[in-house]
Amino acid sequence: MIGKNALLAKYQSHWFWGIALFALFIELCFHVLLPVSISNDSYGYIALSRDLFNPNTSFERSVGYPVFLLLTGLNLFDNLIPVILVQAAMAVAIPLIVFKSLVRFGLGYAVLGALISCLYFYNFVLSLSVLTELAYVFSIAVYTFLLIAYFRKMSLRNLLLVIASCWLIALVRLSGSLHFFSLLIGISFYILAQMSYKNWDNMKLGLRHIFIAIAVFASVSVVQHAITNRTSSVAWPHFVFNWVYKDNTLDNIHYGIIKPENGPATQRLFEEIERIVTESPAAFDTLKASGSNKIQNIVLEENGKYSLESVKLLMDDLIFNNKHDLRSWAIEGVLINSSHGILGTSNLLSKAIMEAFINHPEVIVLRLITVFQSRVWEFMANGITLNIVSFPTAYHHQIPKVMNDVPPSTLSPNVFKQWAYDMFDHTGNAAVDRDINYPNRYPTTVAGMMESFNSGNLIGIGHYVGMLGTQIIRLCWFIIALGILFLPFTKHAALLGSLLSASFIPPVASVFISETDPRHLLMSSPVHVASAIFVIYVVVDFFTCSNIQEKELARE
Amino acid sequence: VNSNFIHTILVIAIGIAIVLLFMGALFNYRKYAGKFFIQIPQPVKQYLLQQNFYKVSFIFAFLCFAIWVSYRHSGLGCEDLDEAAQCQCYALQVVNKTDIKQQLHWARNGMKMCPDSKFFSNFIEKNQK
Numbered sequence: 088m089i090g091k092n093a094l095l096a097k098y099q100s101h102w103f104w105g106i107a108l109f110a111l112f113i114e115l116c117f118h119v120l121l122p123v124s125i126s127n128d129s130y131g132y133i134a135l136s137r138d139l140f141n142p143n144t145s146f147e148r149s150v151g152y153p154v155f156l157l158l159t160g161l162n163l164f165d166n167l168i169p170v171i172l173v174q175a176a177m178a179v180a181i182p183l184i185v186f187k188s189l190v191r192f193g194l195g196y197a198v199l200g201a202l203i204s205c206l207y208f209y210n211f212v213l214s215l216s217v218l219t220e221l222a223y224v225f226s227i228a229v230y231t232f233l234l235i236a237y238f239r240k241m242s243l244r245n246l247l248l249v250i251a252s253c254w255l256i257a258l259v260r261l262s263g264s265l266h267f268f269s270l271l272i273g274i275s276f277y278i279l280a281q282m283s284y285k286n287w288d289n290m291k292l293g294l295r296h297i298f299i300a301i302a303v304f305a306s307v308s309v310v311q312h313a314i315t316n317r318t319s320s321v322a323w324p325h326f327v328f329n330w331v332y333k334d335n336t337l338d339n340i341h342y343g344i345i346k347p348e349n350g351p352a353t354q355r356l357f358e359e360i361e362r363i364v365t366e367s368p369a370a371f372d373t374l375k376a377s378g379s380n381k382i383q384n385i386v387l388e389e390n391g392k393y394s395l396e397s398v399k400l401l402m403d404d405l406i407f408n409n410k411h412d413l414r415s416w417a418i419e420g421v422l423i424n425s426s427h428g429i430l431g432t433s434n435l436l437s438k439a440i441m442e443a444f445i446n447h448p449e450v451i452v453l454r455l456i457t458v459f460q461s462r463v464w465e466f467m468a469n470g471i472t473l474n475i476v477s478f479p480t481a482y483h484h485q486i487p488k489v490m491n492d493v494p495p496s497t498l499s500p501n502v503f504k505q506w507a508y509d510m511f512d513h514t515g516n517a518a519v520d521r522d523i524n525y526p527n528r529y530p531t532t533v534a535g536m537m538e539s540f541n542s543g544n545l546i547g548i549g550h551y552v553g554m555l556g557t558q559i560i561r562l563c564w565f566i567i568a569l570g571i572l573f574l575p576f577t578k579h580a581a582l583l584g585s586l587l588s589a590s591f592i593p594p595v596a597s598v599f600i601s602e603t604d605p606r607h608l609l610m611s612s613p614v615h616v617a618s619a620i621f622v623i624y625v626v627v628d629f630f631t632c633s634n635i636q637e638k639e640l641a642r643e
Numbered sequence: 644v645n646s647n648f649i650h651t652i653l654v655i656a657i658g659i660a661i662v663l664l665f666m667g668a669l670f671n672y673r674k675y676a677g678k679f680f681i682q683i684p685q686p687v688k689q690y691l692l693q694q695n696f697y698k699v700s701f702i703f704a705f706l707c708f709a710i711w712v713s714y715r716h717s718g719l720g721c722e723d724l725d726e727a728a729q730c731q732c733y734a735l736q737v738v739n740k741t742d743i744k745q746q747l748h749w750a751r752n753g754m755k756m757c758p759d760s761k762f763f764s765n766f767i768e769k770n771q772k
Contacts, residue, residue, distance in 0.1 A: 097695075104697030111704055115655065118712060168713050175708070486727055489734040489753070489762045500735040504719040507728035 099194060103186055106201045110179040117211045120549030122509035123171050124481040125498065129217040134497055137162055142316055146429045147325045149317060151226075151258030152219040161217075165501040170217060177225040178214035181613055184228040188235045188617050192624045200620040203563065207616070208556025209477075209609050212549065216479055219259050220610060226256045228613035230266055234589065235617065238273060238582035246296050250303050261319040262600065262607075265593040267304055271297060273585025280580050316430055324436035326600050329415040331440050331450075336410055340457055340602065342450050343409055344443040352438035357402065359435060360418065363425045365398050370421045374401060377417040379408040458598050462605050467564050471557050473529050477606040478550055481510055482528065513545040529554070560612055563619035567591075570622030577625045586618040658707045662700065721752070730757035737763075743770060 125133075131145040136153035138144045156162070159169040182204035190197035204210075213220040230252040237245040249270050256263030278293035312318055334343035347354045364371040371393050375382055382404045385397045393401075405418070422432040444451060466472075486507060487496050498506070530536040530551045539547025567590050574583055590611060597607035721732035733753030740746045747770060754763040 100695050101697055104695050104701050107701045108697055108704060111701060111708060115708055118708075119652070119655065123716075168716050172709050172712060175712070176705070179705075483727060487731055489730045489757060489760050491761050493762065496731075498735065500732065500739050501719070503728075503735050504721065504724060504732060505716045507724050507732065508716065508719050511725040511728065 095194070099190060099197075102194065102198055102201075103183060106186060106198070106205065107179060107183055109202075110182050110205050113205060113208065114175050114178055114211050114214065117208070117215065117549060117553070118175070120513070120545045120552065121212060121215050121480055122513040122546070123167055123506060124216040124479065124510075125167075125502070125506045126216060126218065126475075126479040126481045126485065128479070130497055132156060132217065132219065133161070137497075142429060143423075146317065146423075147261075147322045149219075149258055149261045149263075150315075151255070151260075152222050154258075155222055156217070161502065162499070165499045167217070167502045167505045171215065174214040174221050177221055178210045181210050181225060181228045184225075184232050185613055185616055188228075188232040188613075189620050191235065191239055192621070196620050196624055199623075200616050203559055203616050203619075204612065206556050206559050207612050208553045209560075210612065211556075212478055212480075212553040216481075218479060220606070223256065223259045223263070223610050224612060226252065226259050226263070227266075227611055230256055231586075231589070231614045231617045234270065234273070234585055235582065235621075237270075238277075238585060241277070241292060241296065243296075243299070246300060247303065250300060250307075253304070254307060257319070261317070261322050262593065262597045264308075264319055265596055266589055267300075268592060269585050269589035270300060272588045273581045274300065276584040277581035280578070316433075321430060321433045323600060324433050324440055325419060326602075327440055328419065328436045330454075330602060331443055332409055332415045332418075333412075334408075334410045340454075340461075342443075342447070342453075344447045344450060345409075345439055346443075347406065349439070349446045350442040352435075352442045356435050356439045357406065359425075359427070360405065360421065361398060361402050363421055364393070364401060365395070367425070368392055370425070371398070371401060373417050373421055374405065374414070377411045377414040378404045379411070381408070454599060458595060462598055462608060463564075463595065466605065466608060467561050471554070471561065471605075471609070472531070473550060473554050473557070476604060477609060478529065478553060480546055480550065481506065482546075483510065483514070486510075513549075514543075557609065560609065560615055563612075563615045566619035566622050567615065570618065570625065573622065573625055573629065577629060579621075579625050579628070583618075583621060583625055586614065586621055589614045590618045654711060658711060662704055662707065726756070729753075730760060733757075734760075734762055737766060747771065 131148055132152050133156065135145045135148055135150065136156040139150060139153060139157065155173075156170060159173050160166060161170055182201040185204045186197045186201035188197075189200040210221060210224055213224070230249070233245065233249045233252045237249045250267070253264060253267040253270065256266050274293050274297045278290055278297070281287075281290035281293060308318075312320075328345075330341050332343065332345040333341040335341045336343075345353060345356075347357050360374075364374060368387060368391065375385060378401065382400055385393065385400060388394050405414075419432060419436065422435060423429055427435060471477075496503075528547060528550065530539060530547050531554070536548055536551040539545075539551070567587060570583060570587055574580055574587065577583055594607045594611045598604060601607065721729050721736065724732055730753060733749050733756060736749040737746050737753065740749065747767065750763045750766045750770075753760065754767060757763065
């Protein structure tokens with residue numbers, strides 16, 4: 088006779104491996120439809136994996152993914168396939184981690200969550216790209232599992248594991264450390280709940296854990312800052328300066344509020360730029376190249392330097408004609424290459440940015456409204472649209488043309504061959520399909536997808552199918568929004584508060600900080616799925632418990 | 644439809660057939676011909692049967708998947724690539740080789756593919772002496 092628990096465990100095991108098989112089948116389908124991809128951002132990670140200890144190489148990137156590339160032998164074996172296979176295993180593992188996270192609430196919840204994760208094709212599409220995306224989603228899945236485990240059993244070991252998982256996320260992308268705040272929010276809810284129940288022992292446990300968590304996290308942060316400059320506090324001005332500096336005449340996501348009249352820090356920033364361009368004609372040329380037409384004709388003096396009048400013209404252009412797309416990066420580059428270095432530049436820019444926010448606090452509100460209206464709400468109500476950033480499958484224009492006497496790109500020969508072979512293998516025979524402006528690269532309709540199908544362009548089909556699957560996360564977002572309403576009434580407020588804030592704060596903050604980059608909304612899927620399923624559990628639990636109470640009252 | 648697509652689908656169909664045969668052999672499904680094609684040693688069979696059917700299937704399928712992905716991308720030469728990528732492929736071979744004879748060999752091949760490229764012509768000119 089098999090006991091009830093053994094039978095349940097057997098069922099769980101069957102569902103678990105059955106879902107694993109299903110996820111592998113989906114992964115296989117996307118390997119048929121899409122090529123392995125090395126796109127624009129991949130080069131930074133590959134370069135960093137070859138030069139891990141150089142603080143100047145891709146300073147705005149974290150080392151987690153380059154270490155992953157190193158460990159999977161990208162450089163050692165000159166082979167892309169181990170990276171892709173490990174990423175495939177991670178993509179298959181994500182629904183399984185969601186399953187393991189939710190099985191504590193019931194097999195049905197676990198199966199539902201894992202199936203939604205399987206049908207959310209974004210992870211499988213990104214498993215083919217040499218980018219941080221999949222490693223980031225995987226580390227968020229691990230975090231979700233550990234967060235749920237912690238709030239089910241609040242032990243010190245589980246607390247330390249959640250903090251470790253926060254650092255795992257931060258190792259992959261610097262903004263990952265934001266997940267730590269969700270842990271704190273959850274423990275705070277726990278303390279408040281225990282206070283209302285007058286359960287002082289549990290309240291003390293919560294207080295002890297919150298102090299330990301802050302102490303451990305702060306200590307690791309201090310050590311990290313002592314070892315490296317690759318921290319979120321150094322990198323954030325790199326992302327924010329662009330949209331704060333750039334003029335808003337072209338679109339509403341830029342604000343053009345870095346002006347000398349903001350205060351002494353901004354004045355110092357422009358004084359420093361002025362000093363550098365006066366001393367270095369090369370720095371002047373860099374900023375001139377990304378300037379307006381008014382300054383393009385400025386030429387060097389006979390003494391090999393630019394005149395003071397030319398410097399003044401350039402500075403006026405920097406302050407009043409800040410429309411050029413790449414200029415903020417050029418300013419940052421010039422400062423980094425001067426005596427300021429990465430740390431000094433970050434300091435200068437961050438102070439100027441803070442001064443701009445103090446002078447224009449409305450910008451923060453406007454920015455939040457923009458993020459919600461044009462990203463969160465737009466995606467939730469009208470559907471998730473994809474582009475070269477969210478589905479960054481490499482395309483033909485990214486193959487460098489060896490026409491001049493310049494060294495080829497950073498890829499090693501075999502990795503290049505694997506990438507280029509797969510790309511051509513997936514785009515069919517029609518020359519038009521390989522055009523950079525090919526209209527059906529991201530088809531949004533069946534007719535568009537059929538055009539890709541008829542010409543054998545599998546990338547178009549893969550993107551269309553991937554886009555359809557990605558929509559399922561909108562359902563989770565809707566349920567998460569409903570979950571906020573239940574927060575004050577549930578006995579699971581600690582875990583629910585923690586999961587809801589983890590679903591909300593890191594992705595929205597990342598969109599806010601970056602160029603309103605919408606892919607940040609797509610990369611938190613494990614926590615979104617787990618939160619949505621947990622909201623369903625809370626709602627079911629709420630009404631079932633209420634019914635029981637009503638029945639008991641009626642009986643009395 | 645892309646001929647590679649049909650080729651890939653065929654390879655996957657064969658892969659699934661192998662998985663089914665393996666499973667047939669494991670679970671003695673005679674009508675799936677497992678008994679006739681694959682003989683699994685008894686101790687291995689005993690061990691596998693103790694495991695979850697889906698677990699065994701998954702591990703076997705993942706191994707097949709890994710072999711297929713590796714096979715597709717192994718032993719590629721520059722000539723396997725589309726014309727647009729061949730020039731870059733030869734250029735990378737030139738840069739990554741240390742033996743000057745091999746470098747010149749790849750540069751000459753590159754020159755044939757991309758006669759307008761200054762990279763190959765300059766390299767040959769500089770190193771032929």
